[in-house]
Amino acid sequence: MIPETFLENLLKDYPNAPGFYDEVFDENKYIREHYRKITDHLAKIRLEDFQNMNEYARRSSFEQGITFNVYSDTSQGVERIFPFDLLPRIIPAKEWDTIERGLAQRNLALNMFLKDIYNEKKILKDKVVPKELLFSSQHYSKYMMDFVPYSQVYVHISGTDLIRHSDGEYYVLEDNLRTPSGISYVLSNRISTKRILPTLFFNSNVQPVVDYSESLLEVIKSVAPQGVDDPVCVVLTPGVYNSAYYEHALLALQMGMQLVEGRDLYVDHNFVYMKTIHGPKKVDVIYRRVDDDYIDPLAFRPDSTLGVPGLMTAYRQGNVNLVNAPGTGVADDKAVYTYVPDIIRYYLNEEPILKNVHTYRCEKDNDLNYVLEHLNELVVKPVDESGGYGIFIGNKASQQELRDFKEVIKANRRKYIAQPTMALSVHATYIEETGMFEPRHIDLRTFTLSGDRSTYVCKGGLTRVALRKGNLIVNSSQGGGSKDTWVLQDE
Amino acid sequence: MVTYQVIYEAENHYEHEVTEALFKFLVLPCTDDTQEVLEETVENSLDLPVFHASNVFGYQLICIRVAQPFQHFKLKVSCTVRKKTTGMLHITEESLPLEEELKVLQSEDFIVDHFLYIQQTSLTDLPVARIPRDLLFQKDKPLFDYITDLNSRLHNMMEYQTGVTTFSTRACDVLDNPRGVCQDYTHLMLGILRQQQIPCRYVSGYLNQGQVFLGSLQMHAWLEVYIPSMGWVGVDPTNNMMSDQHYIKVADGADFDDCSPLKGHIRPTGPNTTSHTVEVVEQSQQQQQ
Amino acid sequence: MLSRTANSLFWIGRYIERIEHLSRYINVQYLSSSDAPRAFNKQLMLESMLYMAHAWDSYHACNSGMYDNHVVYFLTIDDKNPFSVKNYVGLTRENARGIRNNITTELWESINRFYHTTKGFNRDSLEKKGPYDFCKTVMESTTIIKGVADDTLLHNEAWSMIKTGIHLERAIQITQIILSKLNDIKATGHSPMSQAINSYHWAALLRSSGGLDVSRNFYGGVPPSRERAISFLVLNDKFPKSVLFNLQKLKTDLNIISNNKPITPDCVEFTIGKLTAKMDYCTLDEILNNEEEFVLTLQEDLIQIGVQLEKQYLTY
Structure with a gap:
């Protein structure tokens, strides 16, 4: 018997996913143009070899220690790997060009928005964004008022989540402006593909992602306090028990920075120092991966042991810069999200390049009525929770659950927004349990860097895969996997 | 001087x-x-x-x-x-007509610029329904007169007593049990004013110990209310006083936590x-x- | 370098070295007891292991009776024993994880692999095969890790911190092994020691420190004796496990760390120099006069060096 090949397996019995955009196949089940090269290449590979490669990829992540901790009520810190699917997601050059311009535009406007709302507040006075929305946000930080960080950048690193809807268009699902994570998976997925599919990769004209750490280093250095020629920059991590610790360590290593914890730093005379074996050393820029609430126990949560007492005072004094600035969470609030197109028009006088998902705001009477009537077609999200928790998916709920949730919404209208269920596109993904390729929902976490007069968009990103069949939430803490994302160069 | x-x-x-x-x-x-x-x-x-x-x-x-x-x-x-200066501090001009005062207070720009002093904090928040009606601004006189009036009403309503409240006692607790010290008087008055969108802030400082003031043995707390054309006016409900040369200010903020x-x-x-x-x-x- | 980083590097060195000596000791005791002279029974062998690992009390707190599979399990992979080899490996990895960016990918991966390998051993496999397989794997891994550290790290202060931990711990472990063996000899010795038993013990001492073959070579095939064994383990400046050798290495390690700063009497470099000089000019007779007391004092001095070193460089 002739051994089955990768391609035969891919084509054989590949189920349709009606109502969703399939990234690999068109409506007639033909392989899309930009996937031809890879399928032609893989056509020669036996299924068994592909399975071996898949297993090798898994082991490679384990040995590299690319594991994350999952916290739940029952167990603490179980180490798991974030499963990596060998078949890459491919984005043609033209599509990517639009995405890239859209991301740069969006992040520029959001940075201007942050500067405005913490200083002049013009957009509020002009009633483009309702003031109540910001003033009631727990992320609107008193500590940022009447203060502009160096280079006027608030969000140096932004993780914008994109999806492709059934209409074939990309939509922004959410902005992550606080301490977005995931880039380490982008880098290590790329290493894995290069190791496992070297010839294919080198023949495919894929845009590099390795320049991310270099660009990040440049951005961090570019926002150092004025007058510091050779700034000392560090990465501040909550420690080894943080789920993204691997990423903090990897970035520090690649950028040649010290990876510090709160207890390694202290503030004296409004400067920040780290404790070294040869005494104190002044620190100029902190790429902090510790949340706002924890970075300074004298300003925010007094019980925090992860932060540096007095840091906010040193920051406002201009003696140290923080990447990202505190208080940026106010702009990635899910309720503010719905105003981003207006924000772009207001500051840049341009039409938004990337689409926003239509959003119903439960605090508005008309929207609330619509939401209550169409709850079964909508996804309802709390505006103040991250990580995919607390999401209510209308079409998966029972009648009783729908009734109950309506009451929940009515009781706390500002807390909830609703959006139509976006039909996340699907991508052929190797499923270990069945030994077959099956369509799975995907999204794309992109990474945009903003420094002093420079913007960089990582050409690629983290394609997250919902490994459970039919699951729409693609998040590492909710049983997802990932794919390498290939942005093709113009030929 | x-x-x-x-x-x-x-x-x-x-x-x-x-x-x-x-x-x-x-x-x-x-x-x-x-x-x-x-x-x-x-x-x-x-x-x-x-x-x-x-x-x-x-x-x-x-x-x-x-x-x-x-x-x-x-x-x-x-x-x-x-x-x-001597006498009442901060007052440089006469009150504006009530109508104009209200126009200033209700303008969008003004509210945005002063939101920190208009928005309740967890220490000052009061359920509007529970504020006695006679403590609210009836808009029948200039704002300044209402403030002095409220100042003495609160002074009379409250009983000065140490040891019954803590730093985390909230205005609504004080409304239930009108006893406490300077920061309780202050938080209560802040809560009532903010409930009506009148900007006001918490002030910490010292009192002249040569006078017969309540609360002068420790750091004192009072408040400042923004009155259009006059600016920030100091009010001390603990002593039923307007702040004058006996008041030495240290800092101000939204509530005790800032001070x-x-x-x-x-x-x-x-x-x-x-x-x-x-x-x-x-x-x-x-x-x- | 951050003090916390230095602290982790130092302890990686110490744990790796401790793991290696503990495994070697367990392995050697277990194997050599099978062909030991009658006076050295199994019971003594197990007591010797517990003594060497400072685990007598903790073992008896959660075990009743001395059975070889219990003792071996307790010392190697018992999660409940905070000082089991497996838990030391876990601590090594935690330290390495905490300073992931200060070590090379190669070093991290070798430590991470070591961790996953030791995790793969369980009670069943240990009882079926005895400790040999486990100990052998562990010793090979520690050798690999030390080699990877030497070959991939910059030979700067970070590397020197690991070396400092290794050299200090090794000197301490050697003194501990000597003390354990002296203890064994005391336990077997009601009657004057016969030549055979005598030779057996000194050979076991040398084997437990991984020095039997090289010492035979050094002494031209003359069988081990008290004088030769002690002299070899404490004073031989060519034998990489001797106390003197490691003290001299400690001096060079710290030179890299302190960047050849002038030495003042209150710093750890001074203490080390003083102890090295003392050992350099120490005669074998001085030791043999009362070897137990001598080695105990030496061990105490080494432990104090560790304390002083932590105070000077590693507090954060």
């Missing part, structure tokens, strides 16, 4: 040895239109250098980092403050006690009548 000698002392005791600490004291009188600090000395029991920093509102903090084992820490701040005289972080954490003493002595009596 009056000159005061102000002495603030804090003493901390720790049950277990502390190896690392950062303290921030918000106790130094500020310099503004009404007063200036002429001289300032800071001493501490560990003989460590101190440094200054600005808080979010621009007020001077005295900070000290300790990086040696200790169980006891004492700080003494002495300064000479001169009040530049807390001492914030510190120690490693390792453990039980501790703090005591504060305050001495305010009038130095010259050459008041201009």
